[in-house]
Amino acid sequence: MTMKSYLPTAFIVERDPSRCVQCKVCVNQCSFGVHYYDEDENVVKTHEQSCVGCHRCVAFCPTNALTVRRNPLEYRPNANWRSEVIEDILKQAESGGMILTGMGSDKGHKIYWDNLLLNASQVTNPSIDPLREPMELSTYLGRKPDRVEFDAAGKLKTVMPPQVRLEVPIMFAAMSYGAVSLNVQKSLARAASELGTLWNTGEGGLHPSLARYTPNTVVQVASGRFGVHAEYLRNARVVEIKIGQGAKPGIGGHLPGEKVTDDVSRTRMIPRGTDALSPFPHHDIYSIEDLRQLIYALKEATNYEKPISVKIAAVHNAAAIASGTVRAGADIVVIDGIRGATGATPKAIRDNVGIPIELALASVDTRLREEGIRNQASIVASGGLRNSADIAKAIALGADAVYIGTAALIALGCHVCQQCHTGKCSWGICTSDPALTKRINPEIGAQRLVNLLRGWSLEIKDMLGGMGVNAIESLRGNRLHLRAIGLTDTEMDVLGVRMAGT
Amino acid sequence: MEIDALGQTYRELNASLNDAVQHGADHIVVRNVNGQRYIGTNLQASVTLELYGTPGNDLGAFMNGPLIHIHGNGQDGVGNTMNDGEIVVHGRAGDALGLAARGGAIFVRDGTGYRAGIHMKEYEGRRPLVVVGGGAQDFLGEYMAGGILVVLGLDERGLGWSRARFIGTGMHGGAIYLRGHVEDHQLGKEVGVSSPDEADRRAIGDAVQRYARHFGVDEKAILSAEFIKLFPLYLRPYGRLYAY
Numbered sequence: 001m002t003m004k005s006y007l008p009t010a011f012i013v014e015r016d017p018s019r020c021v022q023c024k025v026c027v028n029q030c031s032f033g034v035h036y037y038d039e040d041e042n043v044v045k046t047h048e049q050s051c052v053g054c055h056r057c058v059a060f061c062p063t064n065a066l067t068v069r070r071n072p073l074e075y076r077p078n079a080n081w082r083s084e085v086i087e088d089i090l091k092q093a094e095s096g097g098m099i100l101t102g103m104g105s106d107k108g109h110k111i112y113w114d115n116l117l118l119n120a121s122q123v124t125n126p127s128i129d130p131l132r133e134p135m136e137l138s139t140y141l142g143r144k145p146d147r148v149e150f151d152a153a154g155k156l157k158t159v160m161p162p163q164v165r166l167e168v169p170i171m172f173a174a175m176s177y178g179a180v181s182l183n184v185q186k187s188l189a190r191a192a193s194e195l196g197t198l199w200n201t202g203e204g205g206l207h208p209s210l211a212r213y214t215p216n217t218v219v220q221v222a223s224g225r226f227g228v229h230a231e232y233l234r235n236a237r238v239v240e241i242k243i244g245q246g247a248k249p250g251i252g253g254h255l256p257g258e259k260v261t262d263d264v265s266r267t268r269m270i271p272r273g274t275d276a277l278s279p280f281p282h283h284d285i286y287s288i289e290d291l292r293q294l295i296y297a298l299k300e301a302t303n304y305e306k307p308i309s310v311k312i313a314a315v316h317n318a319a320a321i322a323s324g325t326v327r328a329g330a331d332i333v334v335i336d337g338i339r340g341a342t343g344a345t346p347k348a349i350r351d352n353v354g355i356p357i358e359l360a361l362a363s364v365d366t367r368l369r370e371e372g373i374r375n376q377a378s379i380v381a382s383g384g385l386r387n388s389a390d391i392a393k394a395i396a397l398g399a400d401a402v403y404i405g406t407a408a409l410i411a412l413g414c415h416v417c418q419q420c421h422t423g424k425c426s427w428g429i430c431t432s433d434p435a436l437t438k439r440i441n442p443e444i445g446a447q448r449l450v451n452l453l454r455g456w457s458l459e460i461k462d463m464l465g466g467m468g469v470n471a472i473e474s475l476r477g478n479r480l481h482l483r484a485i486g487l488t489d490t491e492m493d494v495l496g497v498r499m500a501g502t
Numbered sequence: 503m504e505i506d507a508l509g510q511t512y513r514e515l516n517a518s519l520n521d522a523v524q525h526g527a528d529h530i531v532v533r534n535v536n537g538q539r540y541i542g543t544n545l546q547a548s549v550t551l552e553l554y555g556t557p558g559n560d561l562g563a564f565m566n567g568p569l570i571h572i573h574g575n576g577q578d579g580v581g582n583t584m585n586d587g588e589i590v591v592h593g594r595a596g597d598a599l600g601l602a603a604r605g606g607a608i609f610v611r612d613g614t615g616y617r618a619g620i621h622m623k624e625y626e627g628r629r630p631l632v633v634v635g636g637g638a639q640d641f642l643g644e645y646m647a648g649g650i651l652v653v654l655g656l657d658e659r660g661l662g663w664s665r666a667r668f669i670g671t672g673m674h675g676g677a678i679y680l681r682g683h684v685e686d687h688q689l690g691k692e693v694g695v696s697s698p699d700e701a702d703r704r705a706i707g708d709a710v711q712r713y714a715r716h717f718g719v720d721e722k723a724i725l726s727a728e729f730i731k732l733f734p735l736y737l738r739p740y741g742r743l744y745a746y
Contacts, residue, residue, distance in 0.1 A: 095745035225602035225621065229585040230546060230566040257738045269604050269625045271648050271675050275738045279645055283620050284560075284579050284598050293539065297563045297582070300516055300540040346744070422746060 006090050009071050011051040019065035020044060026057035026066060031426040031436055032419075054417035056426035088347070098348065102420025102430065104247055104341035104384050104406055105351045111339075112358035112491075113390045117500055119481045121468035128470050130461040136471035137457055138196075139169050139400055141238070142307040143331040144375040161331060162307050164237055166401055167196030168457050169472055170391060172449075173336075173382050173405030174220050174242065174311070176202025178255045178264045178276065179343030179420070180409075181437035182209070184429050187412060187445025189213040194450050200403070203242055203278060204255070205267040211235050218309065221298065223252055224278035226268035230301065238332065239298050239306055241291070243282070244313030246340025246383040249354040252278040253344065259423055259432045292328035299329070307331035307378075314338060314360030314383065315353075319367035326368060326377040333377050334403065335360050339384025341406045343430055344421035357383040358397065362495045365398025365477055374477075388459035397495065398477040411452040412445050504531045512538040512558065523547050535574070542568050542587070559596075562589050565606065578615070581608045584630070590716050594636065603630040603649065611717045612636040613657050617644060622676060624648025629676075633713045640667045643732070644690070647675040652709045654681045654724060669693065670732050674739050678732035679706050681724070692739040693732045702731050 013034060022044055026035040034051045037044050051068060058066045075083055088099055121127040128135070142163040149157040172188045179202065186209070192199035193216045200218040201210075205227020210217070214235045221228050222242035233239055244250060255264075255276035265272040285291050295308050309332035310325045312318065322333050337357025342350065361381045368374040381394040382403035391402050410416065413427040420430035428439025464470065467481055475481060483500035484492045492499060503522060507515050515538045522530055523545050535541070535555035542551060542562040550569045556577070562570055563582040570588070576595035584603040591608070597615035600608050605628040613636025620641060622630050630649035636657035643651050670678055671690030679698065689695070698706060706729055714721035 091745050097745035098743055100744040100746055225583045228564065228583050228602075229604075230564055233564065254740055254743075256741065265625055269628070270623050271625055273737060274647060274674050275740060277621075277645055277647070277672065277674070277740070279621065283601055283617055283644075284582060293559055293579075296512075297540050297543060297560045300513070300543045301564045303544060421744075 003094055005094055007087055007094070008073050009049045009051070011048065011053045011068050012071050013046045013048050013051055013057075014067040014069070015044065015046065016065045016067075019063040021063055021065075023062060025060050025062060029056045029060045029426065031056070031424045031431075031433070052417045052419045053415075054419065054426045055415045098346040100344055100421045101347040101350060101418055102342060102344055102422075103416055103418040104339045106418065107351045109338055109356055111384075112356055112487075112495065113386075113393050115484055115486050115491075116358070116393050116482050116495070116497065117485060118389070118392060118396070118463055118467065119483065120466040125468045127468050128465040130458075130465040133465075133470060135461040135464055136473070137168050137460060138165060139472055139476075140165050141332050141378040141380070141400060143377060146375065162305055164198070164307060165196070166198065168453055169395060169399075169401035170453055170456065171197050171218070171380070171401060171403050172199040172408050173340075173403035174200040174202040174218070174240070175405055175409075176204030176220075176226075176255075176343075177207055177267050178204040178259055178432065180430055181428060181432060181440060182207055182263070183437050183440040183442050183445065184409070184412060185210060186442035187440060187449060188408065189216065190442060190446035191449035191453070192216040194446065195453050197453075198237060200240065204264070204276075205269060206232050206235055207263070207267045220311075221294070222278055223280070223282045224268075224276060226270060226276060226278075229269070233298065233301050233306075236302070236306060238309050239302060240309035240311055240332075240334065241282075241294060241298070241330075242311045243285070243291075244311065244315070244336065245342060246313050246336030246338055246354055246357070247342035248345040248349050249313030249315050250280065251345070251349055252280045253342075254278070255343075256423070261432055264432060288324040288328050291325065291330075295329040309334055309380070311336060313340075313353075314355045314357050316355065318355070318360040319363040322364040322379075323367055323371055323373070326373050330377050332380060332400075333364070334380040334382060335364055336403075337361075337381075337383030340382055341384070341409075342420070357381055357385075357394075359491075359494050361394060361399055362397045362479075362497075366496055369477075388456040388463070391456065392460055392463045392475065393482060395472060395475050396478055396481045397497075398479075400476065407452070408449055411448045412440060503527050503529070504533065506533050507536065507538060507555065508534040510538065512540055516540055516544055519551070520544050523549050537577075542570050542589075548587075562587065565589075576610070580610075581606065581632075584608075586628075592717070595634075597639075599634070600630065600632040600649075600651075603632070604628055605630050607631040607712070608633070609713050609716050610634045610636070614638050617641040618653075619643045619646060619649065619651040619678070621645040621647065622649035622651065624676060631709060633709045635713060635717065638666055640669075641671065642666055642669045643673055643676075643678045644668065644670065645672040645674075646670065646678070646734070649676045650705055650709065651676065651678045652681075652706065652713075653679070654710070654713070656681075656719075656724070670734075672739055673732070673734045674737055675734055677702065677705070679709070679729050680732065681727050681729050683728075684730065684732075689732070692735055694735045696731050696733060698729050698731045702729075 140163040143161040188199040203222030218238040219236040310330040311334035314337040338354035378400040381399035425431040537558040539558035560579040575593035578596040594612035599618040604623040670693035
């Protein structure tokens with residue numbers, strides 16, 4: 001028996017008949033089946049109930065005939081039983097499943113970046129003009145020795161652990177082939193190589209066509225161990241063990257079988273058409289000692305020539321976990337906050353598990369400093385960083401560099417409609433449908449990413465210059481360059497930041 | 503050639519093995535192995551290693567080609583994420599044997615610990631084979647996505663998996679062959695039981711033949727007992743968890 005759905009339409013699609021010329025661009029562009037052409041009437045019509053608000057049709061309508069807006073339908077106001085709550089229950093009553101979603105949490109758990117303000121020089125310690133003075137944004141990721149020794153001729157005697165130079169402290173976060181399309185990965189890899197930074201394969205293996213970007217590639221080793229083999233490790237600049245992800249701390253992932261095409265199967269090295277299951281934990285990591293075992297397995301496999309990174313989700317005990325991770329031998333610790341995105345996760349997890357990156361980052365940096373081991377690993381912050389100011393603030397809170405994922409996808413066209421899990425991405429990003437993936441041209445995609453990071457770099461240089469420092473490393477962990485507004489004493493204490501005006 | 507591992511750290515031992523292989527060694531006997539980890543991990547060649555003693559965890563992790571004989575017991579993670587090559591354990595092996603392996607073969611004369619063959623995979627022409635002579639413990643073949651896992655139960659207690667639970671939980675590919683009987687309550691919800699068909703019997707015969715050759719036991723005696731096959735009921739065991 002079919003069940004009538006009680007779910008209301010989320011968006012209203014308005015077509016201005018005086019502008020619409022029945023060109024059917026919207027029909028071809030919409031991957032959710034909203035627009036259709038009625039031949040008898042020679043009119044383009046809509047199935048509004050399928051609209052997800054991705055604006056693909058709006059962007060491509062040649063006559064600006066389309067508007068998409070939220071359905072103004074309102075329930076009786078109720079602070080507890082809000083529309084999202086009601087509709088989630090309806091959806092589950094009709095399906096019996098966990099509500100799956102994509103992207104990062106849309107709940108806006110306090111965004112601390114918005115309560116932190118940067119400093120600038122006035123009169124004393126004059127500011128530096130980045131247009132006529134050198135301004136250093138490059139940094140090095142990797143373990144730093146406790147001390148360095150030089151011989152009589154002034155040559156460095158200490159053997160340095162492997163270091164990776166980044167021209168900008170902004171890297172592209174892990175997004176696996178299968179979750180995003182190959183053209184997205186090509187755009188990221190090409191941009192990273194042009195910018196002198198790193199892109200990250202995610203846990204889905206490395207497609208052979210991307211092997212040429214080795215000097216700019218982070219390869220991931222996650223619980224599914226997809227595509228992890230000797231050559232994969234050789235093709236990396238950094239090897240990253242993925243323990244957790246901000247959008248789904250503590251849980252694994254399922255790439256649905258229909259996304260495991262021939263090419264994805266070869267890259268992940270798994271049978272075609274089966275679900276690619278990433279178990280919740282690594283089956284060989286049940287302790288910090290076990291983590292150390294995998295870190296050193298990877299060091300052995302890569303001849304100690306590559307930094308080993310460990311990515312954890314920002315959770316309540318992030319500081320203690322990060323400390324253990326560094327002691328286990330990680331050269332880089334990545335912390336991914338609750339606003340970090342995903343290709344698919346249960347919404348209940350995405351919106352309720354983990355903590356904001358700002359708090360985790362500050363507490364990890366503080367803890368490692370207190371323990372005298374901050375030099376032993378670089379810290380990379382990620383999870384919903386939106387712009388150059390968020391990045392400058394992250395570095396002031398103690399990050400060596402950041403990962404951006406969602407922001408990079410937005411640069412490629414993503415409109416944050418949160419349908420990543422459906423595989424129907426109309427912008428051709430989070431899909432393996434060949435017709436849709438063509439919508440990303442890697443050359444143009446790379447250009448858009450390079451442009452974004454160029455713009456952000458200029459802004460960060462302006463911020464640094466305004467503070468009177470000429471290197472990103474002078475800002476790192478320099479929390480005196482931050483002040484808080486609208487935060488409690490406890491929050492400021494955790495962040496290690498003083499109240500604005502003091 | 504011969505290497506004495508006495509007092510060597512794993513880093514030293516693996517570096518000297520690597521060095522020997524770089525200089526063309528194709529057969530290396532290693533004496534006094536005592537807990538050194540990751541042996542064979544960084545060797546990109548078809549070298550044969552004969553290890554005497556007790557190697558440490560993650561023997562042959564990410565391994566891609568070598569043949570390793572352990573004249574002693576293996577510890578945890580033997581053949582972890584192995585790609586190619588062969589490991590022969592003349593003794594027993596610890597937990598997570600052949601974890602996430604996608605190629606190569608592992609033979610264990612005696613029994614093994616928990617999570618053997620967990621998340622093994624296969625693709626295109628690659629299909630890992632793990633043969634355990636004795637028994638195995640809980641979570642045998644959990645999350646298996648491919649490959650062949652054979653447990654012979656030849657240990658002194660008879661069918662050594664008789665107390666193992668959660669066998670094949672989440673299995674969605676490959677095949678597990680058990681010599682003897684298994685109770686329903688020992689199985690994960692995602693596996694089915696059948697008698698081996700012609701193709702299965704060939705696979706079992708081949709595995710047992712290789713096992714018997716490695717350890718000098720009577721192949722026919724092993725094959726004279728009944729085998730059962732455990733197979734995945736679903737390609738997508740967790741496809742119906744979600745609402746879109």
